[in-house]
Amino acid sequence: xxxxxxxxxxxxxxxxxxxxxxxxxxxxxxxxxxxxxxxxxxxxxxxxxxxxxxxxxxxxxxxxxxxxxxxxxxxxxxxxxxxxxxxxxxxxxxxxxxxxxxxxxxxxxxxxxxxxxxxxxxxxxxxxxxxxxxxxxxxxxxxxxxxxxxxxxxxxxxxxxxxxxxxxxxxxxxxxxxxxxxxxxxxxxxxxxxxxxxxxxxxxxxxxxxxxxxxxxxxxxxxxxxxxxxxxxxxxxxxxxxxxxxxxxxxxxxxxxxxxxxxxxxxxxxxxxxxxxxxxxxxxxxxxxxxxxxxxxx
Amino acid sequence: xxxxxxxxxxxxxxxxxxxxxxxxxxxxxxxxxxxxxxxxxxxxxxxxxxxxxxxxxxxxxxxxxxxxxxxxxxxxxxxxxxxxxxxxxxxxxxxxxxxxxxxxxxxxxxxxxxxxxxxxxxxxxxxxxxxxxxxxxxxxxxxxxxxxxxxxxxxxxxxxxxxxxxxxxxxxxxxxxxxxxxxxxxxxxxxxxxxxxxxxxxxxxxxxxxxxxxxxxxxxxxxxxxxxxxxxxxxxxxxxxxxxxxxxxxxxxxxxxxxxxxxxxxxxxxxxxxxxxxxxxxxxxxxxxxxxxxxxxxxxxxxxxxxxxxxxxxxxxxxxxxxxxxxxxxxxxxxxxxxxxxxxxxxxxxxxxxxxxxxxx
Numbered sequence: 165x166x167x168x169x170x171x172x173x174x175x176x177x178x179x180x181x182x183x184x185x186x187x188x189x190x191x192x193x194x195x196x197x198x199x200x201x202x203x204x205x206x207x208x209x210x211x212x213x214x215x216x217x218x219x220x221x222x223x224x225x226x227x228x229x230x231x232x233x234x235x236x237x238x239x240x241x242x243x244x245x246x247x248x249x250x251x252x253x254x255x256x257x258x259x260x261x262x263x264x265x266x267x268x269x270x271x272x273x274x275x276x277x278x279x280x281x282x283x284x285x286x287x288x289x290x291x292x293x294x295x296x297x298x299x300x301x302x303x304x305x306x307x308x309x310x311x312x313x314x315x316x317x318x319x320x321x322x323x324x325x326x327x328x329x330x331x332x333x334x335x336x337x338x339x340x341x342x343x344x345x346x347x348x349x350x351x352x353x354x355x356x357x358x359x360x361x362x363x364x365x366x367x368x369x370x371x372x373x374x375x376x377x378x379x380x381x382x383x384x385x386x387x388x389x390x391x392x393x394x395x396x397x398x399x400x401x402x403x404x405x406x407x408x409x410x411x412x413x414x415x416x417x418x419x420x421x422x423x424x425x426x427x428x429x430x431x432x433x434x435x436x437x438x439x440x441x442x443x444x445x446x447x448x449x450x451x452x453x454x455x456x457x458x459x460x461x462x
Numbered sequence: 463x464x465x466x467x468x469x470x471x472x473x474x475x476x477x478x479x480x481x482x483x484x485x486x487x488x489x490x491x492x493x494x495x496x497x498x499x500x501x502x503x504x505x506x507x508x509x510x511x512x513x514x515x516x517x518x519x520x521x522x523x524x525x526x527x528x529x530x531x532x533x534x535x536x537x538x539x540x541x542x543x544x545x546x547x548x549x550x551x552x553x554x555x556x557x558x559x560x561x562x563x564x565x566x567x568x569x570x571x572x573x574x575x576x577x578x579x580x581x582x583x584x585x586x587x588x589x590x591x592x593x594x595x596x597x598x599x600x601x602x603x604x605x606x607x608x609x610x611x612x613x614x615x616x617x618x619x620x621x622x623x624x625x626x627x628x629x630x631x632x633x634x635x636x637x638x639x640x641x642x643x644x645x646x647x648x649x650x651x652x653x654x655x656x657x658x659x660x661x662x663x664x665x666x667x668x669x670x671x672x673x674x675x676x677x678x679x680x681x682x683x684x685x686x687x688x689x690x691x692x693x694x695x696x697x698x699x700x701x702x703x704x705x706x707x708x709x710x711x712x713x714x715x716x717x718x719x720x721x722x723x724x725x726x727x728x729x730x731x732x733x734x735x736x737x738x739x740x741x742x743x744x745x746x747x748x749x750x751x752x753x754x755x756x757x758x759x760x761x762x763x764x765x766x767x768x769x770x771x772x773x774x775x776x777x778x779x780x781x782x783x784x785x786x787x788x789x790x791x792x793x794x795x796x797x798x799x800x801x802x803x804x805x806x807x808x809x810x811x812x813x814x815x816x817x818x819x820x821x822x823x
Contacts, residue, residue: 352551353553355549356549359541359547360567361570361571370566374557460556460557
């Protein structure tokens with residue numbers, strides 16, 4: 165009886181196993197293999213040896229260093245800022261009644277808007293052309309400042325736009341999730357706290373925040389992972405030659421190593437991808453450890 | 463602390479433009495004496511919870527005043543009223559331990575009333591001892607049984623020594639056995655602290671068993687206020703008579719004619735000096751006395767033996783319920799297959815209500 169059940173269970177699992185095996189497990193193993201094969205060549209399918217040469221190359225590559233730096237800055241700025249802002253907006257949304265539906269829709273719009281379309285909007289805001297300056301630049305000149313071409317400007321000007329863009333794109337989802345988390349907190353807790361004489365700040369710190377902490381934590385973890393995987397946003401802003409713009413990211417670097425003009429090095433790409441995996445894994449693990457005592461699972 | 467409700471009214475606006483306003487509490491006038499346990503009783507939707515929320519300050523009245531002692535608290539927010547409130551679902555903060563839950567109200571004190579950590583701990587232990595949960599201080603609420611959670615909620619409400627303690631359906635989330643235990647416990651805690659306590663319930667037995675006074679409400683209006691036994695023995699109207707007592711009072715269509723109470727073509731009681739009119743006749747189950755020569759004839763359905771008592775289930779063409787339940791002494795013997803049963807009635811267990819107004823005649 166037990167054996168038969170086991171067979172049945174495996175049968176039910178088969179579609180998922182097949183799918184995951186082909187599209188997840190095999191590529192995963194393959195990437196590890198690629199990363200160790202030195203001087204692998206696509207066409208001849210030959211390699212010169214097994215070792216850590218690929219990793220050495222990637223770690224000493226200035227383009228990788230730049231991509232790593234960009235990615236880390238992006239993560240360090242956008243994750244806390246977007247989560248914090250989303251929490252503020254979600255709190256605002258849940259404390260108004262009248263035009264809440266409208267605001268919810270407005271805040272959700274970026275989520276359903278195409279990345280490249282958003283990129284275009286940011287061009288209109290931040291990029292100077294022969295005919296017109298960007299809107300922000302025009303505003304600065306109106307206020308008596310000098311015109312700034314953000315998209316083709318200095319490193320930090322470009323980074324500023326990238327961060328704004330990323331924050332703007334990731335916020336709708338966070339606001340949505342946080343609004344529903346706030347709505348699911350039983351109102352009786354707030355009533356009880358009010359009767360007990362707790363101030364709004366204390367209610368937020370002692371009741372609201374712990375109650376929604378699993379959601380906040382989920383958003384921080386997925387925010388970290390999402391920011392580390394950034395690539396398309398940068399392409400939307402600066403075009404495909406991200407190295408020239410100094411705005412490449414790790415995923416961009418992986419892509420370049422595989423396909424672009426400088427590409428054709430699956431070994432380097434695999435090594436870079438594994439390094440990214442290592443970083444994301446470590447940070448997620450640290451997050452989990454750190455949060456164990458802070459997150460309240462009811 | 464006595465609590466005075468003056469002309470208290472709460473009208474909720476309708477949700478949409480077409481809907482009607484809802485008057486949840488309608489001109490509630492009463493002075494709740496100091497140090498008593500008051501049961502606010504009524505069917506669901508009668509406005510009893512709204513009344514509690516008005517007293518707590520979570521809702522503000524449309525008109526009328528609320529006084530604690532001589533102080534008008536109508537416009538004070540809940541935290542300034544000095545009340546303790548126990549919610550139906552207890553609303554214990556799930557991420558805090560029992561002690562942290564009990565201490566929470568103390569930590570909110572400001573200015574001169576601010577307390578040291580040691581003082582707060584002492585107060586919390588004191589409150590916990592009162593409700594006998596002082597051994598569970600480190601637990602989280604979900605590690606407690608329903609009864610224990612309730613005690614924590616009461617301790618949290620009492621720790622600041624409130625002027626008035628309010629409980630919303632305090633026993634409804636407990637199982638039957640625990641409910642009996644807890645309601646005695648509630649009585650004990652109230653006696654020990656002497657805090658004026660108002661609790662809301664839809665369970666008449668619960669209200670009658672522990673209250674000093676019960677307030678019966680229906681559709682936002684107070685129907686009757688009094689000591690439980692007085693209200694039971696002397697109901698003001700048909701609603702109160704039907705709401706109190708298990709089994710329920712038996713109600714018959716009847717009339718007063720020529721100084722007698724008639725049910726069908728039998729004159730069951732004297733009603734001297736009362737004008738002729740159509741009435742409802744309410745007879746408590748314990749008001750029936752089996753009597754072969756009695757004036758009131760019913761069709762026997764079955765007899766349910768309960769040991770000490772016997773419950774006689776019968777029918778009558780003029781009854782309003784599904785059957786008539788009378789509770790009689792087990793010394794009465796009933797023959798199997800008996801088709802008719804005759805009763806005489808105890809006059810003080812029979813209440814007459816006007817057919818139209820449903821008020822006592």
